[in-house]
Amino acid sequence: MTINLLYSHSRTLSISWDIPISTIHQIESHYHISSPQARPTIRLYDVTDCLASPPRPFLMYEWQEHAPSGERFIAQLYDGRCYAADWGIYHSENNFVPFERSLMVRVGWEQKLSSYPIDPFELLEKEYEGTGQFSAYTWYGEGENHSCSNLIVSENANAYIGEKVLRDSGTLPASPRRRQGPLRLAMLAWEYPPHIVGGLGRAVSDLARHLAGQGLTVHVFTCTAPSSPAEETLDGVHVHRVRVPASPDPIHFWDRVMQMNFALAQRLAKLDSDEAFDLIHAHDWLVFHAASQSAGALQLPLIATVHATEHGRRFGRLEPGLPTWIHELECQLMHSAAHVIVCSEAMRTEITSVHGVHPQSITVIPCGMDIPSRISTEPVITSLPTEPPAPPTPNILFVGRLVYEKGIHILLDAMPALIKHFPELHLCIAGVGPMESQLREQAQPIFKHVSFVGWADELTKQQLFNEASLCIIPSLYEPFGIVALEAMSYGIPPLISSVGGLTDIVTHGVDGWHVPAGNSHALANAIIHLLTHSDIYLELHHAAKHTIQYRYVWSHFAQKTIQIYQDHLPTLPTNV
Known part of the structure; x- marks a missing residue:
C-alpha cells in the first residue's frame, strides 16, 4: 500500500497511489460496510504551519477515489510551501481516517523533506481529548469520546477476511516458500515492552525471548512506543515497531485498531521479501486483520494465542456495537487459525463452548516465570x-x-x-x-x-x-x-x-x-x-x-509452542 507525492514542475505535484485489494477487503470486514460506503478518499494538505502553536494544517484538495491505483496532478500550488497527501476513508459523515501518508514535499524543491517531522499531524493529534483510549482497549466504554454511536455499520456487509478472500483476489502465491535452516517466525502483538498495559505484553516478550533462545529466528511486529526505536534486537528477538498516521480529525479506538493493522501488515510484507517467514503467530484480536491478511497473502500457517475474550470480560453480556464487533473478530481469529493456544483450562472451556472451536484445535500452554535475580533471602x-x-x-x-x-x-x-x-x-x-x-x-x-x-x-x-x-x-x-x-x-x-x-x-x-x-x-x-x-x-x-x-519453566513452554509450529509446517526446518 503506497501513496506518493512528487514535485513535478511549475508549481505542480503528482499524487500516485496503489492500494491492494486485500486492503479494501480489510476495511469492509472491520467496519462491516462495502467499499462505496467507506468512501475511499485522497486528501492533499498544506502542512507548512504544522509546527506552529497551535498547529495549523490546511486541507487544499479532497476527492473520493474508488480506483485502487492511479495518478493525479495538482497544479497552481505555492512555491516554498510544504505538502503531504493521505489515502483514507470516511466511515462516518465527518470523520476522516488516514491509513497511508506520503512523505512531505516542498514545491520548488526536487527532494523530499526527510529532515522535516516524521508526521506533521502529531502535535495536532495530541490536543484531542480521548486519544489515550488506545493505551488499553478495556477503556473504550468510558466517556463520550469512546462512544461508537457515530460509526456507520452495515450488518449485511462481508465480515470476514481470510484465505478465501485473498485467494479469490488472486493474491495468493502458488505454493509455500520454505528454506532450510532455523524456523523464521513473524509474531504480531499490539503490546510489547516497553509498551505494557496488562499481562499480554509481558507474556509475548518472555515467549519470544525463549523461542529465540531455542534457535528460532523471531521477529515481533508491534505498535510504536515512546522513546523506543522503530527497529531493534532485544535478547535475540528482532522487534519492529510501526507508526500509524496521526489523524487531522479526532478518531475512534476502532479506527486506531485498523490503522495499526494496516501498518503491521505492510511492514511484515516488506520484511518477508528478505526473511521468507515460515509461520505467523498472532496474539489476540487486535492484530487479527494484519495476521489474517499476511497469512493469506503469503500462504503461511497462522497460529493464534487467545489471552482473553470480550465475552469473558463482560461476563457474557455483549451489548450491540463495539463489544459485539470485538467478539466477532475474536471468533474470526480463532476459526481462521490453524491452531489456537490458550493459557488455561478455563480458557479452553470458554472458547470451546462460546466460540465453537473444536477441542482438538486448542492447546493449553501457560505462561512461565523466570525467578527474579534479586529476591529477599528471608520470607x-x-x-x-x-x-x-x-x-x-x-x-x-x-x-x-x-x-x-x-x-x-x-x-x-x-x-x-x-x-x-x-x-x-x-x-x-x-x-x-x-x-x-x-x-x-x-x-x-x-x-x-x-x-x-x-x-x-x-x-x-x-x-x-x-x-x-x-x-x-x-x-x-x-x-x-x-x-x-x-x-x-x-x-x-x-x-x-x-x-x-x-x-x-x-x-x-x-x-x-x-x-x-x-x-x-x-x-x-x-x-x-x-x-x-x-x-x-x-x-x-x-x-x-x-x-x-x-x-x-519458560523453556518447557517454549518447546511446547515450537512443537505446535512444527506440526503445522509443510516441511520442517533442519536445525530447530
Whole structure:
C-alpha cells in the first residue's frame, strides 16, 4: 500500500497511489460496510504551519477515489510551501481516517523533506481529548469520546477476511516458500515492552525471548512506543515497531485498531521479501486483520494465542456495537487459525463452548516465570508476629489494571474489617485504569491505609513484592493471572478468587489460598487467617517458590509452542 507525492514542475505535484485489494477487503470486514460506503478518499494538505502553536494544517484538495491505483496532478500550488497527501476513508459523515501518508514535499524543491517531522499531524493529534483510549482497549466504554454511536455499520456487509478472500483476489502465491535452516517466525502483538498495559505484553516478550533462545529466528511486529526505536534486537528477538498516521480529525479506538493493522501488515510484507517467514503467530484480536491478511497473502500457517475474550470480560453480556464487533473478530481469529493456544483450562472451556472451536484445535500452554535475580533471602512474613503480643504490621499488595473485572472494589470493601484486626495494615494498589477515580473515592474513608502508586515498572514491582506480606488477586474474570506467578516467584503466597486460570496456578492450602469471587467477607476472613497463622504462611511461602521453579519453566513452554509450529509446517526446518 503506497501513496506518493512528487514535485513535478511549475508549481505542480503528482499524487500516485496503489492500494491492494486485500486492503479494501480489510476495511469492509472491520467496519462491516462495502467499499462505496467507506468512501475511499485522497486528501492533499498544506502542512507548512504544522509546527506552529497551535498547529495549523490546511486541507487544499479532497476527492473520493474508488480506483485502487492511479495518478493525479495538482497544479497552481505555492512555491516554498510544504505538502503531504493521505489515502483514507470516511466511515462516518465527518470523520476522516488516514491509513497511508506520503512523505512531505516542498514545491520548488526536487527532494523530499526527510529532515522535516516524521508526521506533521502529531502535535495536532495530541490536543484531542480521548486519544489515550488506545493505551488499553478495556477503556473504550468510558466517556463520550469512546462512544461508537457515530460509526456507520452495515450488518449485511462481508465480515470476514481470510484465505478465501485473498485467494479469490488472486493474491495468493502458488505454493509455500520454505528454506532450510532455523524456523523464521513473524509474531504480531499490539503490546510489547516497553509498551505494557496488562499481562499480554509481558507474556509475548518472555515467549519470544525463549523461542529465540531455542534457535528460532523471531521477529515481533508491534505498535510504536515512546522513546523506543522503530527497529531493534532485544535478547535475540528482532522487534519492529510501526507508526500509524496521526489523524487531522479526532478518531475512534476502532479506527486506531485498523490503522495499526494496516501498518503491521505492510511492514511484515516488506520484511518477508528478505526473511521468507515460515509461520505467523498472532496474539489476540487486535492484530487479527494484519495476521489474517499476511497469512493469506503469503500462504503461511497462522497460529493464534487467545489471552482473553470480550465475552469473558463482560461476563457474557455483549451489548450491540463495539463489544459485539470485538467478539466477532475474536471468533474470526480463532476459526481462521490453524491452531489456537490458550493459557488455561478455563480458557479452553470458554472458547470451546462460546466460540465453537473444536477441542482438538486448542492447546493449553501457560505462561512461565523466570525467578527474579534479586529476591529477599528471608520470607516477608518476618513483619508478622512470631509469638504474642508483638503487633502485626502487614502490607498487602494488589498489582493489575484498575478495571472492574480485576475486583479491586471487592478488596476495598474488605478493608474496614481488616483494619479492625490490624490497625497498622496498609494496602498498596499498583496499576492504572479507568476505575481509578472511582476506587480513590471508595478508599477515601480509609485513605491512611491505602496508597495508589500508579503503573509499576519491573524495578518498582520488585520493591513492592519484597515489602509485601500477601498479594491479593480478587479478580471476577481472569483467563490466567500472571501476577500470581510474579508473587510466587518472590515467595509471596497469592490469595486469589476461585475463577479462571488462577485455579490452575494456585493450589489451595499448598502454595496459596482460594476464596469465592466477589465475596468481600470471605476475602477479609482469609487475609486475617493467613496473617495470624505464621506457620501456614511459611509453608505457603516455600511451596510457592517451589511451584515456580519446577512447574512454570519458560523453556518447557517454549518447546511446547515450537512443537505446535512444527506440526503445522509443510516441511520442517533442519536445525530447530
